[in-house]
Amino acid sequence: MRVDDVVVALDVGGTGMKCALIRPDGTVLHAERHPTDAGRGAEAVIGTILAVADGLAGKARADGLTPTALGIVVPGVVDEARGVAVWSANVGFRDVPLRELASARLGLPTALGHDVRAGGLAEARLGAGRDAGHVLFVAIGTGIAAAHVVAGSAATGAHGAAGELGHILVRAGGPVCGCGRPGCLEAIASASAIARRYTRLAAGPAEADAGHESAPTGRGRATVTAAEVAARAAAGEPLASQVWREAVAALADGLATGQALFDVETIVLGGGLAQAGAGLFDPLRSALRDRLTFHREPRLVPAALGDEAGCLGAALLALDQLETT
Amino acid sequence: MRVDDVVVALDVGGTGMKCALIRPDGTVLHAERHPTDAGRGAEAVIGTILAVADGLAGKARADGLTPTALGIVVPGVVDEARGVAVWSANVGFRDVPLRELASARLGLPTALGHDVRAGGLAEARLGAGRDAGHVLFVAIGTGIAAAHVVAGSAATGAHGAAGELGHILVRAGGPVCGCGRPGCLEAIASASAIARRYTRLAAGPAEADAGHESAPTGRGRATVTAAEVAARAAAGEPLASQVWREAVAALADGLATGQALFDVETIVLGGGLAQAGAGLFDPLRSALRDRLTFHREPRLVPAALGDEAGCLGAALLALDQLETT
Numbered sequence: 310m311r312v313d314d315v316v317v318a319l320d321v322g323g324t325g326m327k328c329a330l331i332r333p334d335g336t337v338l339h340a341e342r343h344p345t346d347a348g349r350g351a352e353a354v355i356g357t358i359l360a361v362a363d364g365l366a367g368k369a370r371a372d373g374l375t376p377t378a379l380g381i382v383v384p385g386v387v388d389e390a391r392g393v394a395v396w397s398a399n400v401g402f403r404d405v406p407l408r409e410l411a412s413a414r415l416g417l418p419t420a421l422g423h424d425v426r427a428g429g430l431a432e433a434r435l436g437a438g439r440d441a442g443h444v445l446f447v448a449i450g451t452g453i454a455a456a457h458v459v460a461g462s463a464a465t466g467a468h469g470a471a472g473e474l475g476h477i478l479v480r481a482g483g484p485v486c487g488c489g490r491p492g493c494l495e496a497i498a499s500a501s502a503i504a505r506r507y508t509r510l511a512a513g514p515a516e517a518d519a520g521h522e523s524a525p526t527g528r529g530r531a532t533v534t535a536a537e538v539a540a541r542a543a544a545g546e547p548l549a550s551q552v553w554r555e556a557v558a559a560l561a562d563g564l565a566t567g568q569a570l571f572d573v574e575t576i577v578l579g580g581g582l583a584q585a586g587a588g589l590f591d592p593l594r595s596a597l598r599d600r601l602t603f604h605r606e607p608r609l610v611p612a613a614l615g616d617e618a619g620c621l622g623a624a625l626l627a628l629d630q631l632e633t634t
Numbered sequence: 635m636r637v638d639d640v641v642v643a644l645d646v647g648g649t650g651m652k653c654a655l656i657r658p659d660g661t662v663l664h665a666e667r668h669p670t671d672a673g674r675g676a677e678a679v680i681g682t683i684l685a686v687a688d689g690l691a692g693k694a695r696a697d698g699l700t701p702t703a704l705g706i707v708v709p710g711v712v713d714e715a716r717g718v719a720v721w722s723a724n725v726g727f728r729d730v731p732l733r734e735l736a737s738a739r740l741g742l743p744t745a746l747g748h749d750v751r752a753g754g755l756a757e758a759r760l761g762a763g764r765d766a767g768h769v770l771f772v773a774i775g776t777g778i779a780a781a782h783v784v785a786g787s788a789a790t791g792a793h794g795a796a797g798e799l800g801h802i803l804v805r806a807g808g809p810v811c812g813c814g815r816p817g818c819l820e821a822i823a824s825a826s827a828i829a830r831r832y833t834r835l836a837a838g839p840a841e842a843d844a845g846h847e848s849a850p851t852g853r854g855r856a857t858v859t860a861a862e863v864a865a866r867a868a869a870g871e872p873l874a875s876q877v878w879r880e881a882v883a884a885l886a887d888g889l890a891t892g893q894a895l896f897d898v899e900t901i902v903l904g905g906g907l908a909q910a911g912a913g914l915f916d917p918l919r920s921a922l923r924d925r926l927t928f929h930r931e932p933r934l935v936p937a938a939l940g941d942e943a944g945c946l947g948a949a950l951l952a953l954d955q956l957e958t959t
Contacts (some may be wrong), residue, residue, distance in 0.1 A: 467898055477802075488927040490927055554938060562806070569802050570799065602814045
């Protein structure tokens, strides 16, 4: 690696793409954001990804830098080994051989990864988990997903679908999840589930009893955000406190299951909900401790890299790719 | 490796030790069993382990073979990296540096491992999972434990406690587990939990309601085994069918959680309960399928190596140790 080497990194989400030129030591030299505009369909989104990546490589060269590799991460089910975006609902991808397409367009070694696994990789190597060999990164936002990182490498699973902590059972017979199954962690403790449940209960018992809490109703009712529920709970509002308490309990159950199976040193919480700070971490630590019997209690810490984690992880995947080729 | 090379392998359990001389290709040349007699205390058990291992190495030499390494596996929490049996309740070990003790006594490179992880390793490399790169081995007997094996290596966790599938929540507020927590998978679906629940319900409603189902009561009542519950369920007995159905449902919930987090190709079921055959596998496969929404369904197969898996796994750990030294 020379001092003017950089990698091109793209974190493609349902609404926007975070893109950067990043040095091998993790320094971000340049960053830009673009809308994904997923409604245009997969082909158009792929076109934008390739154009943005190509543009970044061109900008690097214009700045006297040498782009050496490209890393792209997307949500959903990603087969890292084959370089295929198997299924990404919110960007409309199905079996897209994105690694090959990008590598052909840019002429650079390319790595394709999963957004949460890449974020976990970055937090484990450069962020809040950097002192631990075994890290579980949990992203809590619209959904809940996790990445298990051991010795700086994130587990992918046999089909690119490992780490779906949002879709483990925590409440048998509980609210129906977006995936169709009742009682998933995500249906109770994701930011959107918290907002939905509070909004529905606040609307009164008749409506609260009217149906499942998971499916967006589309009735046009103003939705309170999870952050507002957290703030109201902190201020002592009984309904907000109840919804928050139930979410924290479900989350503690989910993390306890993760610890039973993975036995990590550090659990890093990221995503929007982790911004709730002590209002989340204090009761969650205590609830997790209550649930661990013979297991070692992991450190439970907030993510350190914010919403740049995925993009940094994409850069790490690109660099790893260089090392193995 | 020469043709007369063998490794000495010991699988130390709460009641007995399975011991063998095993060729690098997995051929068992000689096997013996010894009682553990754990009631004598840790020092006496350690003495027996060392004497048996030494005896086996001596027998190998007497037979014209060359013992090249030793592998020992024990239950509980095992720190493979440090070679320490951290906590093995049923053999009375606490922080026993067994690798160092054995290596000093026999003068051979020694590996210390965990019994279920070693069994999983053997099933993944030589047994029912041998065609899959990602395997979850689940042993169901008195308790429930699992080993996640990727590319022929079993995950240990940061403190040697990974894979505790028996201690994940499946029924919030359910029966109290031996570990002290309510609703663990092991408290509902282990062979002993099935036997206990059936026995208690068969004794009549008054007794069934009298308390938790998990703690052995010591009232001297004859206990029906899980195998008998399975047989009675197959014969259509309503109570047995109910208990069996509930256990299968809880087990399917546990396996679905495992699949969500690990995303394996093959789940191998071992331990006593897996002997129930189609009476277990048919409804369990169906119940697991019902619970998977977007995930790939893993193959669900019975273990192939029987109760030799742990001992074969100990041999594999010994051989792996040779490769890295």
